[in-house]
Amino acid sequence: MGKTFPGTEPITGTEILSGTKTGTEPKYILLVEPKPKTGTKKITRKFNLKEVVYFLQAELGLRLKQHELLHADSLVDIVSRSKSHTDLYVGSSLAEIKKEVNKTKVLYGLLKEPEFNIPLDDDDEEDESFNNASFNHNEDLKPPKKKKLKRDMLLTKKPKNDPNSPPQNRIPLPELRDIDKSERIRAMRELARKVPLGPDSMPTICFFTFINPSQSVTSLEISEDSSLISAGFADSTIRVWSVNSNNKLYSLKHPDELELLDKESDDIMERAMDEKSGKDCRLLCGHSGPVYSASFSPDRTQIISGSEDGSGVMIIKILNLDDSVRLWSMLTWSNLVCFRGHMYPVWDAKFSPLGQYFASCGQDKTARVWSTDHYQPLRLFVGHQSDVTSVEFHPNCNYVATGSADRTVRLWDMLNGSCVRIMTGHQATIDVLKFSSCGRYLASAGRDNKIFIWDLSNGESALNMLGHNRAVKCVSFSRDSTVLASGGMDGMVKIWDINKINSSSSDYNNSANKNQTKSAELGSFRTKSSLVLNVHFTRKNLLLAAGPCVHSDKSRQL
Structure with missing residues (x-):
């Protein structure tokens, strides 16, 4: 990578430069895929963005999108990552986010x-009365309360x-x-x-399907x-x-009628609704x-x-x-x-x-x-x-x-x-x-x-x-x-x-390939x-x- 780069005029106005801010010269680092049997490549030199783009496009014939370059204002001696790792890290228009942000x-x-003091359901009360009535004739038998106790535990846990x-x-x-x-x-x-x-x-x-709506x-x-x-x-x-089509959408009664209601009633909301105003749909x-x-x-x-x-x-x-x-x-x-x-x-x-x-x-x-x-x-x-x-x-x-x-x-x-x-x-x-x-x-x-x-x-x-x-x-x-x-x-x-989800995994790079999967689809x-x-x-x-x-x-x- 010691090659001397020619002028940057040929790449003026390219897609990769369209997202950069005017008057700024961001620094980027080029990440190289590791070659088989040769180990991981490391690149520690920072390049000017225009130089990198020109080399990749003009010399290597590559067309790169912005997310394939990683921001490296504070990165030195970076180990290259595979494309799957890069895709998981990058995507933001701001390039890669520094890890310090999420500390x-x-x-x-x-x-x-x-x-809460949770009262029993109507079903529970019926079950309890039925059990008591069924077992009163035999004191040796005890009503099965196991199911009811389990339900109560769920509600009061x-x-x-x-x-x-x-x-x-x-x-x-x-x-x-x-x-x-x-x-x-x-x-x-x-x-x-x-x-x-x-x-x-x-x-x-x-x-629920909306068929032939008059507007989008x-x-x-x-x-x-x-x-x-x-x-x-x-x-x-x-x-x-x-x-539920049986539950209509009601509106409040007239103010004169509301004045006559008992404000301390437990069912004040039901009493305040006008039963004649029920509709299936409200606009x-x-x-x-x-x-x-x-x-x-x-x-x-x-x-x-x-x-x-x-x-x-x-x-x-x-x-x-x-x-x-x-x-x-x-x-x-x-x-x-x-x-x-x-x-x-x-x-x-x-x-x-x-x-x-x-x-x-x-x-x-x-x-x-x-x-x-x-x-x-x-x-x-x-x-x-x-x-x-x-x-x-x-x-x-x-x-x-x-x-x-x-x-x-x-x-x-x-x-x-x-x-x-x-x-x-x-x-x-x-x-x-x-x-x-x-x-x-x-x-x-x-x-x-x-x-x-x-x-x-x-x-x-x-x-x-x-x-x-x-x-x-x-x-x-x-x-x-x-x-x-x-x-x-x-x-x-x-x-x-x-x-x-592997919540115990803390090494992001090692788990990236496992996480990017279609096998989770049921x-x-x-x-x-x-x-x-x-x-x-x-x-x-x-x-x-x-x-x-x-x-x-x-x-x-x-």
Whole structure:
């Protein structure tokens, strides 16, 4: 490599130089594949970027993309890696991320669950009365209480102290209301009956198809308890359906009628609803552009949505700005608040698992955290170099993950707004993020057709899954985090084995080839002609999926 390089004029304007900043001279190092029987090659000299590109293109006839060169501002005496290692490390538009970035400790454990006095189910009460009546005639026989005791243990089991869990008061969390406690109890009962999933026990899939919608479906969301589905459309509307056709969508009674109700009644919410107002579908109007995201609050009384006005003229966008996040009431089915702050379209908006807080992100390269009782953002996350396309709250609400068109995944601390993890490996825009129920792992997927599972303890890739032929638009962990479901623009629903994760592996280079595998795929299910825009596991591990039906020619255009 002692060759003298000629002038750099022949490579001016090439693809590799188009992403570099004007006026900067970044240094890159050339990594050489080890030759068989000769050992590993080492290159310690730093080269000017233009010199390296000219040599590879002009002298060797190679055409390299930007991700095949590694940033080496602080790297000396680097051992070369294979292409699979390089692909897992690189992908960001910022090139390889320095390891020092991911040294901050992340408290990924779950918050301690509050203690509840959980009453018995109706089924349990019937079983108990039946057992007592059946065995009263014989005092020597004892009713079989083994099954009931096991169920009670599941509901009242106290979690062990997790050293990775954040303190309960690390950030201000909303107080639990009576309706929240009732919902927690109901969720715990349902989770206690979840079906274990794995290679020998595949999930049942129920698919909801949107047939011949009048406008393009731009977003789909299923509520946490799997009772509601919302869809955002290109005509700026949002529609909400109840999954169970017997459960209508009601609105509040007239204020004069509400004044007559007993406010201390246990069933005040049921009494406040107008029984004559029940509908199968509700329409929300207020945005003036395509609705790219919608998210239900945990108590299913509010919806947060993000949109853009779609105008191509900047003057019109200033006068008729709708690059906004809107908060909707599911009691009155009307717009409550319009949150302003983003300068360009809002690509994603999500409620936190505990409610009150929600996050949004958009084309202005920022993500913001808001509270439903404040009109100004509480946190502003800045660091991405391109559109922030996806956002997701950690289960313990102390962290927010973002994915971007700069091909990086970042984890932000809610306490101080700092970036504590930067994860690279994707080679295209990241469209979806999802945390595992245990809080340790983060799944990301996007337009490079890949799915990455990231270990938040060290910021490294724990699993890299290939299988989709087109962009992956949705992922979801099962309730016990044993399998992962994914769906995308290829009309496929795929099931992946998360037990393939080798959490004990600390040597990234040695485990890279094992992690980049297709063997984790457990099953693949094709729709007739529907895109898969959302997958969601119910609390009992039934898999729900949804998407619009499209013709083959329209699918190719998308």
